[in-house]
Amino acid sequence: MTTRDLKTKSIDYRKKLLKYIKHANAGHTGGSLSCVDILNVLYNHVLGVTPENFSGRDRNHYIQSKGHSVEALYVVLADVGFFPESDLETLCQYQSHYVGHPTRKVNGIEHNSGALGHALSYCVGVALAEKKDGRNNNVFTLLGDGELAEGSNWEALLTASHYKLDNLVAILDYNKLQITGWVKDVCATEPLDEKFTAFGASVRHVDGHDFEALTEVLNSVPFEKGKPNVIIAHTIKGKGVSFIENNYKWHHHVPTDAEFEQAIRELDQVVKNI
Amino acid sequence: MNKLELGKANLEVFSETLIELAKNDKDIVVVTSDSRGSGKLTPFGQQFPDQIVEVGIAEQNLVGIAAGLAASGKKVFAVSPACFLTARSFEQIKNDVCYSDHPVNLIGISAGVSYGALGSTHHSLHDLAALRAVNNLSIIVPADNFETRESIRLAAELPSPVYIRFGKRAIEHVHKPDDKLELGKANIIHEGGDVAFIATGETVVQSLMAAQQLEQKGVSCRVVSMHTIKPLDIETLAQTATKCKALITVEEHMVNGGLGEACAGYLMLTGICVPFKIVGIPDEYTVPGKQLDIFKHYGMTAEKLADAALQLIS
Ligand SMILES: Cc1ncc(C[n+]2csc(CCOP(=O)(O)OP(=O)(O)O)c2C)c(N)n1
Ligand SMILES: [Mg+2]
Numbered sequence: 001m002t003t004r005d006l007k008t009k010s011i012d013y014r015k016k017l018l019k020y021i022k023h024a025n026a027g028h029t030g031g032s033l034s035c036v037d038i039l040n041v042l043y044n045h046v047l048g049v050t051p052e053n054f055s056g057r058d059r060n061h062y063i064q065s066k067g068h069s070v071e072a073l074y075v076v077l078a079d080v081g082f083f084p085e086s087d088l089e090t091l092c093q094y095q096s097h098y099v100g101h102p103t104r105k106v107n108g109i110e111h112n113s114g115a116l117g118h119a120l121s122y123c124v125g126v127a128l129a130e131k132k133d134g135r136n137n138n139v140f141t142l143l144g145d146g147e148l149a150e151g152s153n154w155e156a157l158l159t160a161s162h163y164k165l166d167n168l169v170a171i172l173d174y175n176k177l178q179i180t181g182w183v184k185d186v187c188a189t190e191p192l193d194e195k196f197t198a199f200g201a202s203v204r205h206v207d208g209h210d211f212e213a214l215t216e217v218l219n220s221v222p223f224e225k226g227k228p229n230v231i232i233a234h235t236i237k238g239k240g241v242s243f244i245e246n247n248y249k250w251h252h253h254v255p256t257d258a259e260f261e262q263a264i265r266e267l268d269q270v271v272k273n274i
Numbered sequence: 275m276n277k278l279e280l281g282k283a284n285l286e287v288f289s290e291t292l293i294e295l296a297k298n299d300k301d302i303v304v305v306t307s308d309s310r311g312s313g314k315l316t317p318f319g320q321q322f323p324d325q326i327v328e329v330g331i332a333e334q335n336l337v338g339i340a341a342g343l344a345a346s347g348k349k350v351f352a353v354s355p356a357c358f359l360t361a362r363s364f365e366q367i368k369n370d371v372c373y374s375d376h377p378v379n380l381i382g383i384s385a386g387v388s389y390g391a392l393g394s395t396h397h398s399l400h401d402l403a404a405l406r407a408v409n410n411l412s413i414i415v416p417a418d419n420f421e422t423r424e425s426i427r428l429a430a431e432l433p434s435p436v437y438i439r440f441g442k443r444a445i446e447h448v449h450k451p452d453d454k455l456e457l458g459k460a461n462i463i464h465e466g467g468d469v470a471f472i473a474t475g476e477t478v479v480q481s482l483m484a485a486q487q488l489e490q491k492g493v494s495c496r497v498v499s500m501h502t503i504k505p506l507d508i509e510t511l512a513q514t515a516t517k518c519k520a521l522i523t524v525e526e527h528m529v530n531g532g533l534g535e536a537c538a539g540y541l542m543l544t545g546i547c548v549p550f551k552i553v554g555i556p557d558e559y560t561v562p563g564k565q566l567d568i569f570k571h572y573g574m575t576a577e578k579l580a581d582a583a584l585q586l587i588s
Contacts, residue, residue, distance in 0.1 A: 024391075026391060026392075092390075092391035093391070093562075093563070094563035094567040095561060095562060095563060096563075097562060099391050099393035099562045100389075100396075101392060101395055101396070103393060103394075112394075112395065113395070114392065114393055114395030114396060115358060115361075115362070116331055117331070146308060147331055149308075149329070149330030149331045149335075150332055151332060151334065151335065178330075178331065179308050179311055179312070180306075180308050180310050180311060180328065186328055187308075187328070187329065187330025187331070
């Protein structure tokens with residue numbers, strides 16, 4: 001798939017996730033727009049996880065720690081064939097398994113998440129098992145930057161370093177916003193580089209909306225033999241829609257009709273210029 | 275049938291009451307974990323910037339810090355979604371608050387299945403059972419705006435730990451303005467003798483509406499708001515079980531270890547025998563849906579409660 005294809009896909013994903021959030025009248029708009037390019041590259045260029053190999057264990061793994069951005073995950077999983085996209089018309093409805101956070105009732109999802117600060121420990125377990133069984137699969141997770149306040153993340157990183165889990169890849173959706181506002185005003189986590197390094201990780205930075213850079217960095221793990229990998233992906237919360245970008249109020253705001261139409265217009269404009 | 279008047283969300287009344295209290299009391303301190311907006315506490319933060327502490331998305335930290343503040347004389351309200359506050363921070367609640375006896379007010383917002391289709395990570399259907407098993411903790415589940423305001427006022431002055439949980443949707447009034455709320459003393463909000471509903475939290479209004487429907491069919495009901503789950507008002511419970519011909523408990527909680535089992539256990543011990551039914555969320559993968567979808571699915575709406583009552587006395 002070319003960079004151009006990925007770009008076009010991402011616009012399509014953005015339009016769809018907005019559509020289904022609007023339809024469900026619920027969802028995490030800002031965080032989904034922030035991470036959808038990362039998911040695009042992961043599923044189309046890195047993971048090699050398919051509906052055919054998903055039920056086995058001998059494959060790469062992706063577990064989304066920031067489960068609230070499930071709408072981005074749903075549209076990508078539908079696109080790569082895990083379920084028909086029309087299933088998403090039932091998002092958040094009575095008796096639909098497409099709820100507002102990832103669950104294993106949905107094909108393609110390996111672990112339930114939604115309470116922040118859980119998935120990294122789970123991933124350490126999976127990565128350990130991979131090593132014990134002598135396989136070469138990688139375990140990817142996506143963390144929010146506000147989520148880093150949960151101490152469990154740091155416990156997990158300690159263990160990952162202790163067991164030299166260089167098959168573990170924590171991607172940070174570094175959009176600098178959480179619900180209340182800027183992360184730096186809520187709970188100062190900087191300097192992140194030094195913290196991750198001190199916890200034994202090998203750290204790389206990437207522009208989380210640059211498809212080539214993402215493809216390169218995600219395909220070059222392990223960065224250092226014997227060290228867990230941390231990728232600080234510089235992202236924009238709400239990326240792609242001018243009035244959603246960098247605005248904390250859009251964490252779980254659902255677009256009105258007018259906002260939705262304007263968002264689609266803006267995204268269509270971007271497609272024309274690709 | 276009297277139509278019940280719709281009030282505000284209990285969540286809103288909670289935040290207004292805190293502002294009222296903080297105006298005259300510098301010792302009131304609110305602690306949040308990126309939950310200021312969800313707790314409707316933005317106005318509080320603006321008015322009393324020195325009386326709010328933000329810890330980031332770290333609920334264990336939240337409760338530990340709250341314990342330290344309470345030990346130092348602050349009247350602390352630790353506010354976070356009930357699901358995270360009572361599951362993630364359970365050990366801090368058990369050891370740092372209750373065992374160490376520091377009078378923290380633990381406020382579980384958007385409790386029960388208020389978060390609906392966000393799924394089970396966001397539901398608190400375990401909290402009453404889990405916290406009933408912790409010594410030295412009062413548990414209050416207010417039914418309406420009145421009970422919420424009164425329980426927050428009461429908590430501010432209580433010298434021991436308390437957990438209060440409520441939902442986020444606007445809720446009908448079930449009380450009259452001159453009612454009183456006492457810790458551990460249930461309120462009888464509707465009188466009758468055929469069936470008694472003993473309910474707690476947002477299921478009280480459903481029970482009251484069920485009672486109104488049943489009255490039209492000639493069945494008279496007592497409705498008890500059992501706002502305090504611990505200490506349980508065993509006097510009102512025993513008196514109700516003796517007076518009424520059948521008893522139904524209703525709670526927005528899993529049936530394991532909640533209000534219903536607390537009542538059943540007590541009645542069994544005292545030898546009071548009465549047709550009895552527990553209505554709540556069963557021990558299964560909770561059906562996905564919005565709060566009222568889930569209520570309907572598990573027979574917790576007025577119509578379904580009325581049916582259950584008829585069945586129990588037939
Ligand atoms: C344990 C836990 N506490 C609180 C929440 C509520 N919550 C959902 S998203 C969120 C903010 C997340 O911010 P961040 O990690 O920066 O994610 P992003 O900006 O990518 O949306 C919070 C507090 C939760 N889901 N889990
Ligand atoms: Mg963020």
